[in-house]
Amino acid sequence: MARRALKNTCLAYLASLNEPDFVELALHEYKSATNMTEQFAALAALSQNPGQVRDDALLDFYNKWQHEYLVVSKLFALQATSEIPGNVANVQKLLSHPAFDLRNPNKVYSLIGGFCGSPVNFHAKDGSGYKFLGEIVLQLDKINPQV
Numbered sequence: 118m119a120r121r122a123l124k125n126t127c128l129a130y131l132a133s134l135n136e137p138d139f140v141e142l143a144l145h146e147y148k149s150a151t152n153m154t155e156q157f158a159a160l161a162a163l164s165q166n167p168g169q170v171r172d173d174a175l176l177d178f179y180n181k182w183q184h185e186y187l188v189v190s191k192l193f194a195l196q197a198t199s200e201i202p203g204n205v206a207n208v209q210k211l212l213s214h215p216a217f218d219l220r221n222p223n224k225v226y227s228l229i230g231g232f233c234g235s236p237v238n239f240h241a242k243d244g245s246g247y248k249f250l251g252e253i254v255l256q257l258d259k260i261n262p263q264v
Contacts, residue, residue, distance in 0.1 A: 197231030
């Protein structure tokens with residue numbers, strides 16, 4: 118177990134450099150994973166780099182696990198916490214995702230709560246993170262004020 122954690126941490130650091138060889142390595146790890154934990158760790162490494170490789174891997178993972186409620190929630194949280202600059206736009210798009218429901222507190226906590234945990238995007242200099250949260254809170258207050 119410790120080896121897997123170390124391998125996944127190293128993979129995340131390497132992929133964060135956004136060098137083509139390291140992104141390719143993360144993609145290889147994603148495609149060759151023999152269990153969800155390893156595949157998700159590789160996806161997490163890929164998710165920190167904007168681009169088609171990231172988008173394709175996220176879609177592939179969703180298509181594979183879309184019938185697993187908790188896995189989809191985990192996928193929302195992964196995307197929401199991404200430190201890609203301007204990630205608020207990605208999170209806004211996820212509000213329209215077929216698996217997302219603003220009336221479902223767990224989905225809200227995964228996506229919106231995850232986004233608010235992102236120091237880069239929630240606290241964006243342009244205020245877009247705060248503006249986004251304010252808009253969501255107004256919507257949520259009408260649906261479920263306890264959330």
